[in-house]
Amino acid sequence: MRRPPGEARRRLLDATLRLYAAHGVGGTSLRMIADELGVTKAAVYHQFATKEEIALAVVQPAIDALAAVADAAEAAPTRAARRETALTGVVELMVTDRERAAVLSGDPAMAALIGGHAGLATQARRLSAAILGASAGDPESRVAATLLAGGMATAGRDPGLADLTDDELRTHLLTLARRLLRMRAPHA
């Protein structure tokens, strides 16, 4: 991949994320990205060769953050600490980077576009294992994990929840996730 100057690259990725959030990944064309930036399509192609490369670059920071959460969880000394580290890390990412998280785990076209390249499936598997432990293969646990991942992505982009502060959303998501997974709060 050609390396564009950092600032132009960041502007392009920010604009693309806004378009993804409004039109979906499948509904965002290179033409729309160029128009949003006020540049030509050729200028976009100068930075990224394909739609896939842009999509990957948009979500890579979130995937890297998930990998860091998984690293921390796996390094925790007890099963309770592993669960707690993984769950709070995922919720934190969902809350503080809402649009990117929603695009990453809530858009049907994203998975098709980035395929196996980004390592998302690997990080999702590591985090599921850390949170669910020995029950990771149970059907009920698998449904719970999907419910949480998809539900949190939806919560991050729901205009009906836009009035909640990051603190409020974080608190409610943690309470609800712990209830769903039958986890105790850490100081309870």
Place this chain on the structure above:
Amino acid sequence: MRRPPGEARRRLLDATLRLYAAHGVGGTSLRMIADELGVTKAAVYHQFATKEEIALAVVQPAIDALAAVADAAEAAPTRAARRETALTGVVELMVTDRERAAVLSGDPAMAALIGGHAGLATQARRLSAAILGASAGDPESRVAATLLAGGMATAGRDPGLADLTDDELRTHLLTLARRLLRMRAPHA
């Protein structure tokens, strides 16, 4: 809206739903729908004037089904029966019409495309009120409702859950939803 013969209309809507599930609503063009059916774009235009009309016709059966669930819930005699009727009705719809439900409540481009026309927001409000009752306005309850709606839509389209039968998915979704909402099972 012009009324195409029933069979051709049904084929077009089925093909469109498959394309939505694979490429997202925003990533599905009239050209792709025509190609999928092996007809010309003009033939598609003969049945529907716009992309919006097709999107609305694809999801209308699910919105009508949600309205019927809301009617039944509101007619139930007790608060417990209203909750139970609304929750089981929504889960049933999610399980038995997985693709349509996922497209309706899980695709960011769908809301933008159909806007207020379809009455989806009205039905969602009626069902939330039936399920959450007096707590419908609490932030925690609002987050729980979004988590469930978005999570169930994701569960319906997750290839990792495709091995579950309708019965299994229904059972787990009901168990998890009741736990999240602190509802008793009806015969507990």
